[in-house]
Amino acid sequence: MISQNDIDVILSGRSTVLDTQGAKIGSAGQVYLDDQTGEPSWVTVKTGLFGTSESFVPLQNASLAGDDVSVAYTKDQVKDAPRIEADGNLSPEEEDRLYRHYGLTNPSGQGTADNTAGTTAGTTTGMTGTGRTDRSEARGTVGRDTSGPTTDDAMTRSEEQLHVGKERREVGKARLRKYVVTENVTKTVPVQHEEVRVTREPITDANRGDALDGPAISEEEHEVVLHEERVVVDKEAVAVERVRLDTETVTEQQEVSDTVRKEQIEILDDTTNNPGTKNKR
Structure with a gap:
């Protein structure tokens, strides 16, 4: 059972929300x-890429073990919960939508899990986006929030x-393939042959x-034997080079907005x- 004593642990920034199977749903928000x-009554869970979405989960039957909050719902139930901005009080209509989604009865007694949204007296007080709960009852009322319950002396x-983060993913494959092609090679080779030539010489004393x-x-x-040279062609396979695939990392700048x-x-x-003058900060 989650009590007020557990709130500081949940809001420490280290708390993780787990589903009924012990699987991580996301980090606790508010x-x-x-x-x-x-x-x-409720805890918001930051889900999605970089925790950009928040889903409401009832704290009924939830338990705290260390920094982890175990809730009585599956991960899919939480992610499919109605999209409600975690930026202030929950309205009665928003509460009823959440109770119907989780199959719960509104503890105020003015709405059930099966009926349409109605007016409930038991709305919940929330927190600002920094994750601080309204603890004014413990310290005494100092200021008054005109939009809802009492609060402390500051806003x-x-x-x-x-x-922005980065993820590594596979974009394609490159492979080496060896195949045989045929091409013509022309070389000039000098060859010799013998021809007959008549030589005449006069009679001399020699x-x-x-x-x-x-x-x-x-x-x-x-008679004389004539000779000639003929071209003889022979082929042999010779290793000429080694080829391999390698990768290199190229860094480029991408803008994200x-x-x-x-x-x-x-x-x-x-x-x-x-009275209509407004000073903005």
Whole structure:
């Protein structure tokens, strides 16, 4: 059972909300008190990317273990809850919508989980966006909030901050594939061949003996073997290089823009002659 003593733990910024199976739903955001009993009634859970969404979860039958709040609902139930801005008091209509979603009976007795939204006296008092509960009953009434219950002597101004993160995801694959192509290669190779050439030389004292050797008149034949070179083609596979895939990281700048809300506080001075004058801060 969650009590007022547990509020500071839930609002410490370390508290996580778990579902019935112990799965994490999100981080705890704000705590809403019932203005009849002063007991915690609802807790908001920050879900979505960077915790940009908040869902209301009843604290009925919830328990606190360390910094974790275990609620009696599934993660899907919480994420499908009606979208209600966690920026002030819950209206009776908003409470009834939440009670119907979780199948609960409105403890005020003026609305049930099955009927349409009605007027309830048991609306809950909330907190500002900083996550501070209304603890004025413990300290005594100092100021008065004209829009609802009494509060302390100050108003908290909050604003949204844009938090941008990065995630690593797979965008594609690259692979090496080896295949065979055929191309023509032309090379010029010098080749030699022999041709017949007739050489005539006169009779001289040096060759006279060879010339007159044999009969004076006869028939003779001489032959010579001719040679030539032919091109011989041979092929062999030769390793020429190694190819591999590698990756490199390239950094580029990307701009991210979104809208954020912030609260502004204005002073309404009713003591001047012009009560409509507003001073903004």
